Amino acid sequence: MWLTAIKRECNIIRQEPWLKAMLFFLPAALFVLMWWIFSYGIARDLPVGVVDLDQSRLSRGLVRYYDASPTLSVARQLNSVEEGSALLRHGEIYALAIIPESMEAETFRGQSPTVAVFYNTQFILIAKLVNSAFVSAQTTYTAGIDALKHMASGTAVPIQALGQALPIRNQITPLFNSNAHYGQFLVSAAIPAMWQIFMIATTVLALAAEQRRQGLLVWLNQQPIQQLCAKLAVYGVLYLIQGILFLWGLYGLLGWPMHGSWGILLLAQILMVFACLSMGTMLFFLTLDATRTMSLVAGFTAPAFAFMGITFPATDMPVLAAVWRALLPVTHYIEIQVQQVDYGNHLQQAMPQMFALMCFVVAFALGILRMLSWRRKQQEVLG
């Protein structure tokens, strides 16, 4: 029975263009698209504007320093603050630096004038980059002036002159994602989020195809549970291949660093596939209507990315968000993926998440119960 059921399923997939697309072409295309969007990896040359009211050697040097920062690009030199403010509102520049009048003169008098930088914090990710680029450009430039002043006033040794200028130096080491690559950080989470959508939606489409072709009752006439499991098994294998392919693409083909065990990741993927099959099955048998189920699938999976705890730490989420988060298979999977890829943890540390994924068996059981009770009722009606 299993073999014939599996063969039959493969035939259905061959005849249904949308199932084929959801299993092969679309996931590949969208996974590549997600990578492509972030393929530059690091935001460079973000346009900023400068209003240089001083127009001195010192101020021009400072502007050159800003421009030399790989993150910033002084796109506009403006004559008035109003002009710059309009550009900032328009979003054409991400920040506006205002160099005060007589900055050079004041600096040499020892009065420490202030450069004001208005930066757009509506786009937080970009704002953080712009902020740290300005701070580091200015610090280096100021340290240079300071060291020069100290050497001019008699501190002979350059290292001491620098010490006068910068009493404490910082050395910052980003661990686990050492080149601060936004692509690695966002893509490796966005793809699993899409994978979850593909898996749950395709499961629903597969069951809906059965309903449309010969009707669920004919299909479930004999050995309903085995029929269901045989069908899901075919999709499960194909989903797992999708999962393995994206992991291979990111950590093999693109060569992003991966410190953990492929075995643990594979196990996590198998459980993730199972959890998504369970959710798809349960949601479908809940309504027995493809369109309505798909609305539920959309409601359930569309906000998943925000709840994964990648862009915003899960520990800072309120209880209600944490509960919703726990109901999404992908949040448990992504924790194992991050653990493996970045930290190389042991299997033992992944057990809580593995266990959480196993709990989705409850959804599967609910789906089957609903399916059986529906079948019994239908058979009674038909006598």
Added chain:
Amino acid sequence: MSWRELVLHEFKAIFTNPAILFTVFGGVLIYSLIYPLPYANQLPREQHIAVVNLDHSAISRELVRMVDATPQVQVMRTASSLDEAKQWLLNQDVQGMLVIPEHFYRDLLLGTSPTVAFAGDAALFLVYGTVVEGLATATGTLSAKAKVVRMVAAGNNLTLASEQYAPLKLNMLPVFNPTMGYINYIVPAVFVLILHQTLLIGSALVGAAHQESRQRGEIPYTMAYAPWKMIMVRVSLFTLIYLPLTAYYFGLSFESYGISRLAQIGDLIAMTLPFLVSVTLLGIVLGELVPRKELVTVIVLLSSLPLVFSAGFVWPVSALPEPVDWLAQWFPSTPAINGFLRLNQMGASFAQVGHWWIHLWGLAGLYLCIALGLMLRKQTMQRMHSVSAMDNRVE
């Protein structure tokens, strides 16, 4: 076959379709509560770090206290060795560590700039950024203090010294979202996308439902009306349904989350109109193209993440590959998100977002032409089909 009948037909098609009602009214309401949920606390705070203090001087202990006092980080533990702190980091007990080197105090006195080392878990960007920010603030303050002390020791006046410790100061002034809150960042843009996606599904489902009934051999009322009339009625109905929903998002919802609304109400409506019209029209096109209703939701669902990431608020447009940026311009969500953000959050004038407004009307015109073409073709095919069916019967 009057206008009145057509309006009633369309009205019925929308309000008797549970999937449309669930998506449009349920979706808009539920998402307005669910999406902002993870960010309710706005900012990550008090991230845990470990300290390795190899100096044990009064000044190094002061540095630790200053780090702890910043809102961004909290010193959880003091490690006796580097290895111990590393292990905590690996176990994710702490998100970062601060190493104060031996002879820190002596080097500071000698003026040879001791180096304080931070290491943070950069796997989670926001956490890393927060930890680094906190640590940098603390060392920056201590650094400035050390300079002031040195200047006073060299005979300068204290007030002067505390003002003049740096030859040039930098004042970073955040604008538009001064608290750097995450709700203010994500919600205004994602809400536009939610309106976009639910309206798209709703409008496409009407057409897709007709399509399905045609496949069952029924002849839907759409055959009796000129396509341009039907499009006009459907666009007007959805615009009327979505105007209060949009008002709920930009009004009550923004209000309750404390999100700024800088736009003039007139400007907001002016931008909303072409947005709703163009999305409804794109939905009509989509509804004509898909063979079955459930596929509408699938397509719209799959497009959500790519649309968010290519709209320019998460990831700068200048860092997007050009073809992706070009592709994103064909969806009303891209100009709409950009236009609404600038009007509402950044206080731009309507003239400054005029090109997004024109862009939206342009898309509306384009999708109107495609929708008309598709509907006309379908009607012609249906007529030929029924004529041949009649011929068969006559024979």
